[in-house]
Amino acid sequence: MLDPDYVLFAQVIEAGSLSAAARALGISPAMASKRLARLEARLGVRLIQRTTRRLAATDAGERFHADVSAILHEIAAAEARVTGVRDEPAGVLRVSAPTSFGRLHIAPRLHDFLRAAPRVSLELNLTDANVDLVAERVDVAVRIARDIPPSLTAHRLGSSPRLLCAAPAYLAEHGQPRTPTDLLRHRLLAAEGQWPWQLVNGRRREAIDAQSHVRTNSSEIVRELALAGVGIALRSIWDVGDALAAGRLVAVLPGWEGPRDLAIHALHPRAPAVPAAVTAFVAFLKKTLDPAPWSTGGVAGDRDRDQAADAIRA
Incomplete structure (x- = not known):
């Protein structure tokens, strides 16, 4: 059986705070903090860096979160196969996109995605900043770039002349x-x-x-x-x-x-198992964005x- 403290740790990272994770799991913030400290002591590493303003995973915490998330996803998929429930996109999906591109080419089409994935709670952040997907807990980022960091999986959406x-x-x-x-x-x-x-x-x-x-x-x-x-x-x-x-x-x-070395990509962190909501949103972008008018x-x-x-x- 998966250690419940692992589930708590994953929930803390995904929720962004101990209080939110505690509410989701039905425990007190004090208990959540105690269990997280117990997990770090048992593993002998600091998983989360705490400050007065924010909470962020350490390098070791990011690696551990990727592994734990993959395990949790596989468990959920196994349960779905046993019970006959399909892997339906669900949960919070955090998306980042450049301001102009998001407003002109993503926002007008979002009703199609939301209709097809009613269990997804979408958060769309439009910014021209080059956001850190892990630190900002972004699930999918649309980025216009030449080079893609090896820690990210890229899906090409079109060229950007x-x-x-x-x-x-x-x-x-x-x-x-x-x-x-x-x-x-x-x-x-x-x-x-x-x-x-x-x-x-x-x-x-x-x-x-x-x-x-x-x-x-x-x-x-x-x-x-x-x-x-x-x-x-x-x-x-x-x-x-x-x-x-x-x-x-x-x-x-x-x-x-x-130079024609820029391309429009949908990016997400590399992981052994990609959440269904991420896969569905990338597929939606590929299907609805017609790059033909941009290719020349x-x-x-x-x-x-x-x-x-x-x-x-x-």
Whole structure:
């Protein structure tokens, strides 16, 4: 029989506090604290780091939690097989996603997932920060990245091509740059941490290191500033594709773009057994997110270049 203190430890990590774990198990916080201390003393390692503001697993605690969680999941799966109950997605599912991507491409589709998984209690956190999945107890993170840490399992959702763009009004006032170095004479827009811009055109490479005309930590603000005619931005197609198609933004320096080494991934911590809710949410993302409009810069084609030229001549 699995040691009940193991169950308590797993509950503490997943709930994020001793009090919440104690309530879930029907015991007092004092008893939960006593049993957790007893488990640490028996194992001879500190599993949880306690501070006045938060509770977090130590390195040993993270490894132990992964093993205990896998055992608990296997026990639950074995019981389900014996009783004939299918492994249905259930419980709290904590999801993190970039602010713009989450608002534009995940939130509008969530009703489909929630309808299909009614026993899942979803927590969606939109942030442009590169969250630590283990420390923040995130089950699934949507991340736009080049490299994936080996501690995480990645499911590719699509590519993330980027191009330079600006509002026709901005180009009418300031002119169209002809070379990448011309950009340094323009108002450029980027969120903190997005410099320098790496641009490619075939085998040619250029790095543009500058300061944003408006300093902000928000990629959404950068897009809104570009739409308002404040300056030139390097944006992903999934973020500005609709504005490009409508002519509210036009391509700048056609042929030059961001390197195509970024991809959109769904990530979750590596574990011998992945919770059913995590598997279901990743499957939902793969099914509902259509990456076709993001896979090419074609939305910024001849029509946009013609509009930009007309704006400059106006």
